[in-house]
Amino acid sequence: MERTLILLKPDCIERRLMGAIVSRFEQKGMNVIALKMLRVTPELSKQHYAEHVTKPFYPALESFITGAPVVAMVLEGLEVIRVVREMLGATSGLKAAAGTIRGDYSCSRQMNLVHASDGAEASAREIPLYFKPHEICEYTPTLRPWFQASDE
Ligand code: CMP
Numbered sequence: 001m002e003r004t005l006i007l008l009k010p011d012c013i014e015r016r017l018m019g020a021i022v023s024r025f026e027q028k029g030m031n032v033i034a035l036k037m038l039r040v041t042p043e044l045s046k047q048h049y050a051e052h053v054t055k056p057f058y059p060a061l062e063s064f065i066t067g068a069p070v071v072a073m074v075l076e077g078l079e080v081i082r083v084v085r086e087m088l089g090a091t092s093g094l095k096a097a098a099g100t101i102r103g104d105y106s107c108s109r110q111m112n113l114v115h116a117s118d119g120a121e122a123s124a125r126e127i128p129l130y131f132k133p134h135e136i137c138e139y140t141p142t143l144r145p146w147f148q149a150s151d152e
Pocket of ligand 1: 061109110
């Protein structure tokens with residue numbers, strides 16, 4: 001089982017798309033094991049987007065991500081990091097394929113609705129930025145046998 005950090009970004013909250021997007025992860029069979037609404041501070045933004053802080057688009061990204069609440073989640077599942085990235089589609093909603101979350105709901109490079117960790121290293125670094133260990137509620141869903149065979 002893998003874990004990944006998801007952020008429903010301010011555009012997702014403001015556009016009332018939280019439910020639609022959480023539904024897609026649930027319908028796919030992923031486990032939501034942590035969830036909270038919060039305001040990203042400029043300090044947290046710089047930690048989260050450390051690799052982008054020196055890029056020309058960073059000031060606009062920081063003002064966007066701190067401009068309204070976000071919802072942070074941890075999703076758990078088999079190969080969940082790759083599967084979620086594929087569900088999101090390309091970074092820009094203008095380039096994301098139809099049928100992906102960004103392809104269906106976003107027409108922007110910055111306002112692309114959802115962040116997801118891009119690898120195991122990123123998820124191990126990002127999850128503790130948003131959740132303390134006791135805030136993660138691991139459980140075994142009773143429906144698991146109807147989502148995957150026992151040897152998968
Ligand atoms: P995310 O997957 O959260 O990772 C970094 C974020 O920066 C990205 O989604 C976009 O919201 C934003 N971003 C990436 N590239 C650009 C860009 N060229 N111009 C503006 N924003 C960008």
